[in-house]
Amino acid sequence: MIVLEHDAKELLAIQGVPVPGGIQLTQVPKYDPEQENERAGPWLVKPQVESLDRLPIADIAVAATRKEVAEASAALLGTEINGHRVNSVRVERQILADTTCVLSFSCDPIVPGVRVALAASDDATLPDIRQEDVAAPDPSAVVACVNRLSATLPENLRDPVAAAAAQLAPLYFGYEALQIEINPLVVLPDRSWLAGDVKMIIDECALFRHPELISMLERRDFAYDAVRRKRTFGIDYLVLDAAGDIGTFTTGQGLGALLIDEMRQRGLKPYNFLEADAAALIDTPASTVEAFHLLGAAKGLKAILVTVFEDSTDLTELAAVLAQSLAQTPDVTCPIVMRMTGPHADPAAALLRDAGPKIEFEATTDSAFARLAGITGVGAEPC
Amino acid sequence: MLVQSLSQHHSRHQVETIRAYGTNVVGIVSTEDAPDRENGIPVFRSCTEAVSATHAAACVTAAPPESTADAVLEAAEAGIRVVVSLARNVPVHDTVRVLRRIRELGTTWIGSASSGLAIPSERLKLGWIPDYCLRPGNVALVSTNNALAEDVGHRMIAAGLGQSIWIDVGNAPVKGTRLPDLVPFLQRDNATARVVLIGSAGGSDELEFAEAIKSEGLTKPVAALVPGVSLPDTYTATHVESLAGGTAMSASRKRAALEAAGASVYNSVGDLVIALQATP
Numbered sequence: 001m002i003v004l005e006h007d008a009k010e011l012l013a014i015q016g017v018p019v020p021g022g023i024q025l026t027q028v029p030k031y032d033p034e035q036e037n038e039r040a041g042p043w044l045v046k047p048q049v050e051s052l053d054r055l056p057i058a059d060i061a062v063a064a065t066r067k068e069v070a071e072a073s074a075a076l077l078g079t080e081i082n083g084h085r086v087n088s089v090r091v092e093r094q095i096l097a098d099t100t101c102v103l104s105f106s107c108d109p110i111v112p113g114v115r116v117a118l119a120a121s122d123d124a125t126l127p128d129i130r131q132e133d134v135a136a137p138d139p140s141a142v143v144a145c146v147n148r149l150s151a152t153l154p155e156n157l158r159d160p161v162a163a164a165a166a167q168l169a170p171l172y173f174g175y176e177a178l179q180i181e182i183n184p185l186v187v188l189p190d191r192s193w194l195a196g197d198v199k200m201i202i203d204e205c206a207l208f209r210h211p212e213l214i215s216m217l218e219r220r221d222f223a224y225d226a227v228r229r230k231r232t233f234g235i236d237y238l239v240l241d242a243a244g245d246i247g248t249f250t251t252g253q254g255l256g257a258l259l260i261d262e263m264r265q266r267g268l269k270p271y272n273f274l275e276a277d278a279a280a281l282i283d284t285p286a287s288t289v290e291a292f293h294l295l296g297a298a299k300g301l302k303a304i305l306v307t308v309f310e311d312s313t314d315l316t317e318l319a320a321v322l323a324q325s326l327a328q329t330p331d332v333t334c335p336i337v338m339r340m341t342g343p344h345a346d347p348a349a350a351l352l353r354d355a356g357p358k359i360e361f362e363a364t365t366d367s368a369f370a371r372l373a374g375i376t377g378v379g380a381e382p383c
Numbered sequence: 384m385l386v387q388s389l390s391q392h393h394s395r396h397q398v399e400t401i402r403a404y405g406t407n408v409v410g411i412v413s414t415e416d417a418p419d420r421e422n423g424i425p426v427f428r429s430c431t432e433a434v435s436a437t438h439a440a441a442c443v444t445a446a447p448p449e450s451t452a453d454a455v456l457e458a459a460e461a462g463i464r465v466v467v468s469l470a471r472n473v474p475v476h477d478t479v480r481v482l483r484r485i486r487e488l489g490t491t492w493i494g495s496a497s498s499g500l501a502i503p504s505e506r507l508k509l510g511w512i513p514d515y516c517l518r519p520g521n522v523a524l525v526s527t528n529n530a531l532a533e534d535v536g537h538r539m540i541a542a543g544l545g546q547s548i549w550i551d552v553g554n555a556p557v558k559g560t561r562l563p564d565l566v567p568f569l570q571r572d573n574a575t576a577r578v579v580l581i582g583s584a585g586g587s588d589e590l591e592f593a594e595a596i597k598s599e600g601l602t603k604p605v606a607a608l609v610p611g612v613s614l615p616d617t618y619t620a621t622h623v624e625s626l627a628g629g630t631a632m633s634a635s636r637k638r639a640a641l642e643a644a645g646a647s648v649y650n651s652v653g654d655l656v657i658a659l660q661a662t663p
Contacts, residue, residue, distance in 0.1 A: 082615075109557040109587070112479045137480050176476045178556075205448060206474035240613065252530030253554075257584045257634075258610035262651050273614060311513040311533055312397075341537075366653070 001204050001227050004048040006090040007216055008200035011175070017167055019195045022092025024048070026222070028077060031070040041065060042094045045072035049084035050226050054183075054199070056081075062094060087223045095194060100184035101157050103164055105142060106201075107178045108133050114142050114172070117181075118149045120157060139169035160193035161185070175213065176206040204230070233287040234280040237272065237294055244271030245376050247295040247304040247334065251278040255309055259365070263305075266369050268376065270305075271298055278313045281321055288325035296331030301383055302376040304334050305368060306359075310342035319348035323355035334383040335360065335375055339368045384509060385439045385463070387412040387430065388446035388454055395421075397511050401443075404514055405506030409437040430461035441465040443499070443509050451495050452477035455559070459490035467509040468494030468559070478557045485559065492559025493552060498529035501549040504574065512536070512549055520545020522659065523569050525562060526581035527554045527588050531610065531652070535581055538656045547574035554583050562588035563595035570601050577604045577662075579655070580646070584611025584634050593640035604662070605646035608655050609637045 003011065009019040045061040059081055061072035069091055079086050101120050108115040113135040119128055130149040134141050146165035150158045164185055172180050177200060184196040204227070207214055221228045229235045236253065240260065248263075248270050250256035256275040263270045274291055281288050295304055308318065319340075326332060336359045340348055349361045362368035386398050389411050399422065402408050410433040411417075411426045419426055427433035430442070442463045446454035448470045458466045466485075473495040485492050493500050499510015504519040512529075516536030522544060526532035529551045539545065552560050562580065569578050578601070582589040589609055596605060611634035638648045649655040 107475055107479065107557065110561070110591070112482055112557045135483060137476065173476070176474060178475060203475045205472040206476060208449065209474070238614070240615070254528035254531035254581070254583055254610050255534060257614055258531060258608070258651070260613045261610055264613045265650055270613075309530060309534055311516075312511070341534075365651075 001202060001224075002050055002052055003200040003202055004050070004088070004090075004220075004223055005046060005198055006048055006088065007220060007223075008198040009090075009092075009195065011200070011212075011216070012168075012171065012195060012198060015167070015171055017171070017195055018193060019198070020092045020095050022090050024088050024090055025073050026077075026088045028074045029066075029070050031067050033067075036066050041068075043069055043091050044094045045069055045076065046090045046092070047076045047079075047081055047086040048088045048090055048223060049081045049086055050224060051082040051084050052201070063091075085225065087225070095186050095196060097184075097186040097188065097194075097196075099156065099187040100196065101153070101161060101187065102129075102181070102183040103146070103161060103168070103185050104181035104183070105168065105172045105177070105179065106181070111135050113137065114145075116142060116145045116149065118146060118153070118161065120153050137173065139173055142169040142172070156191065157187060159191055160187045164193050164195075175200075175210065176203050177201060178203055229290070233290045234276050234284065235287060235291055235294075236275045237291075238274075239272050239298075240270055242271075243300065244269040245300055245302040245380075245382065246270050246372055247272055247274075247298055247301045249274045249276075249291055249295065249304065249306045251276060251281070251308050251310060255307065259305075259307055262365065263369065263372075266373070268369060268372055271301060278308060278310050278318050282313070282317045285321045285324060288321050289328050292325050292329035292332050296329050296333075299382070301334050302380050303372050304332070304336045305372060306336055306338045307365070307368070308338070308340045308342065313342060314344055315340055315342050315348035316344045316351055319351040323352050323357060326357045327355070337362060337368050337371050337375070339363070339365060384408055384441040384443065385410045385412055385427075385430065385433050385437070385458075387442055387444040387458060388450070389413055389421075397445075398422075398424075400511075400514065401508050404508045404517075406508050409439050412442075430458045430463065434461045434463065439463065441509055442467070444468045444470075446470060448472045448474065448495075449477075452481045455490075455492050455494075456481045456485060459485045459488040459492070463490060465491045465493065465500070465509070466559070467497050467500055468492065468553075469497060469499070469510060470494075471496040471555075473555060475555075475557050478555065478559075482557070482559060493550060494555070494559055496553035496555045496558075498533070498551045498553075499549070500551070501546070503546055503549075510551070512551070516540065517549065518545035519547075521547050521574065521576035522579055523547050523572065523575040523577070524549045524579045524581065525565055525569070526551045527562060527586060528581050528583045528610070529553075531608065532581040534652050535579065535608065535655065538652055539659065542656050542660050544656070544659055547572065547576075552588070554586065556586060561591060563591040563599075566592065566595040566599040566601050569603065570599060575603060577606065577659075579659070580605060580607040580641070582607060582609035582634075582637060584609075584614055589637040590640050593637070593644040593646070596641075596644040596646065605641070605644075606655055606658060607638075607641045607646045607648045608652065609634050609641070609648065612638065
């Protein structure tokens, strides 16, 4: 999972990594002209989103005054960037520097090991990037690699890069990160360095060994919608097309992804991707309630498609959870088309019918699509 | 074969299904306070003890995520040649820490997060692949996506097709065996006439497989299914356990690479199975 830049900088700063001073805003600050100080800025106002892609420069505002900070925050908060809602912004002092470079440690799944990448400029093209894989899972081997690679950098960069590597390599292993990238790594006139921007990806599977990371996520759960849903409910959820008219709910990530592909090929308009593990749904019925709440809150849906393909899960157990969850989510008013494959599928369908929810069962994906096409066809109104 | 770290009721039931399929389970390795035999199978306290007594060459480990890497290493050090590990959510750094040593020992690790390996003609099943998906045939089914692979297997059986071998390498970002590692075997395996590849939206295995088709000279026809074309690239990178590759790992790019390598890429399970039927 991606750690938001603000949180990554806080985590690294606690460990002594130099970062520009900054604060996080979750709402537009009240502007008081009397507090204005023309010489306090400039600041950068950076939206915080759970996206792996670097933010477009256009989404980062430069604010010379407090008034401009308030205006930039107002313009960013609540918007969507790369499909992710901006729940907070980081306001930090803008560092103007002539000398920058890039240092990145990332997990190489093929070696496997650590891929060290170093570039003399933050706008380096691929041939300018010095790159080497380190197989030994050991900070000193990573630092040695950086020092080898930096031998070809301009002389004024070598000491700051070495200092950065010595600080960051132990943190890469300590946090069980999948990537720590400093871009730009700002070199100051006294040859000290500063992490201008931080991209940090951590391994969700290793969180159980990192109470400090869990604590951060719990404190800031409003900023990590996707992570919260995954950790609390085991749900992967993404709105694909706000104008879509079919909600989807599947068990199995690959099946869910293929289902979306096939729906689009047939001219159907899926609204979302929602996937959860069937066994987890049975163990945690609140997950199913959450899933139906998400779909019930979606505007413009004409139908919901639920697909279940299970090899060993008893579908009667899952059906009982689905029936209970639908009873708790009256906001779900659309017709539901369901395809269930797996052990005890027929009694599971009977159980759902007896429980009352209005569900149309289809034996194949094709017939489910045909049914959805009929429901959502020309003239059909949203529920 | 051995079954390691058997502790949950579900796992015990699955062992019975493996035996019922016909696979010879010669021992269970459990450090828990277990009886000397379970359902007639001897229980050992370590892999070393089990291998010494049974000469087992293969092992399925049902260890929980936090101890999977060490369990696989223990099996490799005991002399096991093939280990299938089933747990999902194994920490990446754990896998990185042990994988080189496991390779040095000459052990093949299938997993983590694998649903298993099966050779239907020999009634051999290491893992939890459902019996109703398995039938002897000449198609090697390799996947990073067990649920989708099972849907394909299920429909293959219904269409009268079967598998020479089934290998689900799992969808962990760092894994013991990657899809391209299988290409030399697929080329030389006489029981395999063609290959079905079931991919995932995340990871880069499919891209590397496409490269390996060319570099390793795989001449057998490859039919592939790679879901996720309709998902945004940022989704596939963030949520499907892909590493720091971002858009480089998009399903569209994988499909294009596979097609450029000569593979036939299909849009649905139905289309794939119909094509397999048409070219026996």
